[in-house]
Amino acid sequence: MVRLPKKERHQQLMKMIEDNPFITDQDLTRMLRVSIQTIRLDRMELGIPELRERLKLMAEQSYDQVRSLPLDExxxxxxxxxxxxxxxxxxxxxxxxxxxxxxxxxxxxxxxxxxxxxxxxxxxxxxxxxxxxxxxxxxxxxxxxxxxxxxxxxxxxxxxxxxxxxxxxxxxxxxxxxxxxxxxxxxxxxxxxxxxxxxx
Amino acid sequence: MVRLPKKERHQQLMKMIEDNPFITDQDLTRMLRVSIQTIRLDRMELGIPELRERLKLMAEQSYDQVRSLPLDExxxxxxxxxxxxxxxxxxxxxxxxxxxxxxxxxxxxxxxxxxxxxxxxxxxxxxxxxxxxxxxxxxxxxxxxxxxxxxxxxxxxxxxxxxxxxxxxxxxxxxxxxxxxxxxxxxxxxxxxxxxxxxx
DNA sequence: ACTTGATTAGTACCTGGTTCTAAGAAGAGG
DNA sequence: CCTCTTCTTAGAACCAGGTACTAATCAAGT
Incomplete structure (x- = not known):
């Protein structure tokens, strides 16, 4: 099983998180066939926050949107x-x-x-x-x-x-x-x- | 310091979580002056999920909304x-x-x-x-x-x-x-x- | 041979909980 | 008075999904 070069893995990782922000590091290890530490190093390098932070951010964004709607009379x-x-x-x-x-x-x-x-x-x-x-x-x-x-x-x-x-x-x-x-x-x-x- | 009756506390708790879903149980203990266990029992009784579940739900909703927008033509x-x-x-x-x-x-x-x-x-x-x-x-x-x-x-x-x-x-x-x-x-x-x- | 980059392993620790057991306090009913 | 129930609090064990850090291994590169 030949592993991907780092750059390609980064590309894949970004894409995977982008189209499923609900994915855990654990899930990612299974899909990319590298250790969980590698996944975490990758996220660090790419500046991708952990699962909970991602969800919190999404929640905050949608919350702010809802609250600013009444303005548009x-x-x-x-x-x-x-x-x-x-x-x-x-x-x-x-x-x-x-x-x-x-x-x-x-x-x-x-x-x-x-x-x-x-x-x-x-x-x-x-x-x-x-x-x-x-x-x-x-x-x-x-x-x-x-x-x-x-x-x-x-x-x-x-x-x-x-x-x-x-x-x-x-x-x-x-x-x-x-x-x-x-x-x-x-x-x-x-x-x-x-x-x-x-x-x- | 006389504590509120349970029903009133439940009312308050629901309201507080409703208008700030990002609040932790820890925060709530400080505001309602009861122990964290009480807060958790209250949430149970009221069927209010924990912070992370709330955020996840919000995130999922907004995610689904974005994805289903093309449907509401x-x-x-x-x-x-x-x-x-x-x-x-x-x-x-x-x-x-x-x-x-x-x-x-x-x-x-x-x-x-x-x-x-x-x-x-x-x-x-x-x-x-x-x-x-x-x-x-x-x-x-x-x-x-x-x-x-x-x-x-x-x-x-x-x-x-x-x-x-x-x-x-x-x-x-x-x-x-x-x-x-x-x-x-x-x-x-x-x-x-x-x-x-x-x-x- | 030495160094460097990439990967993996493992430990300690964190937050924000759940689950369970247990023990006080407070009032109601007898 | 005692007992029963409800409410409240405490504490320990455990969990997910991480962070932060140390250390070991391997494969090249020079």
Whole structure:
């Protein structure tokens, strides 16, 4: 049984741990046919932490992710906002926003950006989307930065509706447009007879 | 120093572990002022695994999530699907889908469910939303289960468009409706001159 | 022959537990 | 008062999965 040269073993070891971080040194000795000390020396050289540390790290990462989720009440970063007038937000299409096969952004993310912005631009305690009429003008791909611009077109009196138009661009190109009707509460508390409002 | 009754201590212990799963029994003895054996008996009674098991579980969950992400190309669980005809999906509104203050679902999640379903119901390799005309009929709250029903209304020849209507209900009540126009590729590969398609 | 790098063996020790046995303390019921 | 039960604490043995360190062996290289 000819053993592998050290470098190759290191390569294998890294790969094995990468695609199964739950593996113990004991398991690795069986698979690589070297002593457990060798495995440990290898991990040291490669700077790979022990099993428990690996799991702890993974757990911490996922924990932090969960805790930072509540922050994203707005999809995309708002970079300009004039309440009841206009707003701009930017949203980068990342891996998690695209269809894995085609790398084309899933529409609800573009909608979410536009919708969030349309709601944010309304200066009120509670603002909910009532209707939306949207059009996906061209597909947006992985890595592209989508810039949404919202304009408040009218704020009608009695029933507290606002019309908001949103145009999203990648560079100069229009990729999405939407007309939103947003219901807003009274500044005081919130309306009687607001039956057709909705979330966003 | 009067110690807490057992039930209260159990309450506290559960809460403490819940909002810091990285805590050791040793730490807990200091905070609850009981012996480490008591802590361990308590964990046993409550069925709370040891620190390492907790971390391992978290790590496994996040690992599985990452690996299963490509699966959730559809938002909501599809419970019935007749390709090119109709489909039904169910989607439970959870904490992460609502505005934290009002507990009302954010519209883009309802849209995402409907849109996903509209795309899924089209029997084609590539199907992308072109336009959508949607209406949020009433707000949906935390904990409600949203059932979306999609009907394919027409499939037009040359340009490969399909019209899909989606109605979402909570119980008997209509909460959302949308008319989608979906572009589809040719079954073979995918068309030349498809310039207005989009993601969903 | 001497040195160096790679590998293996073995021991002591660590953390964060489990499992089991045993012994006090505290209150309830007789 | 005694006894029974529940709760709590103590302690020892053991375990997984390591770290840290020492030492021995082997195979080349020069």
């Amino acid at each position: 707005v999809i995309g970063d708002i970079i300009d906002l004039q309440l009841d007038r206009s707003g701009i937000s930017i949203f980068e299409i990342r891996q998690e926003h695209v269809f894995s096969r085609t790398k084309i952004a899933r529409g609800h993310h573009l909608f979410a950006q536009a919708n969030s912005l349309a709601v944010a631009v309304i200066d009120d305690e509670i603002a909910l989307t009532a209707t939306a009429d949207i059009r996906f003008v061209r597909q947006v791909k992985l890595g592209e930065k989508c810039i949404a611009k919202a304009y408040v077109r009218s704020i009608s009196g009695e029933r507290h509706k606002a019309k908001v138009e949103v145009f999203s661009y990648v560079g100069e190109e229009l990729v999405f447009q939407g007309h939103f009707i947003i219901f807003r509460s009274k500044t005081e508390s919130g309306g009687e007879g607001v039956e057709h409002e909705d979330s966003h | 559809v938002i909501g669980d599809i419970i019935d699907l007749q390709l090119d005809r109709s489909g039904i999906s169910i989607f439970e509104i959870r904490q992460e889908h609502v505005f934290s203050r009002t507990k009302i679902a954010r519209g883009h999640h309802l849209f995402a469910q409907a849109n996903s379903l509209a795309v899924a119901v089209i029997d084609d390799e590539i199907a992308l939303t072109a336009t959508a005309d949607i209406r949020f009929v009433r707000q949906v709250k935390l904990g409600e289960k949203c059932i979306a029903k999609a009907y394919v209304r027409s499939i037009s020849g040359e340009r490969h468009k399909a019209k899909v209507e989606v109605f979402s209900y909570v119980g008997e009540e209509l909460v959302f409706q949308g008319h989608f126009i979906i572009f589809r590729s040719k079954t073979e590969s995918g068309g030349e001159g498809v310039e207005h398609e989009d993601s969903h």
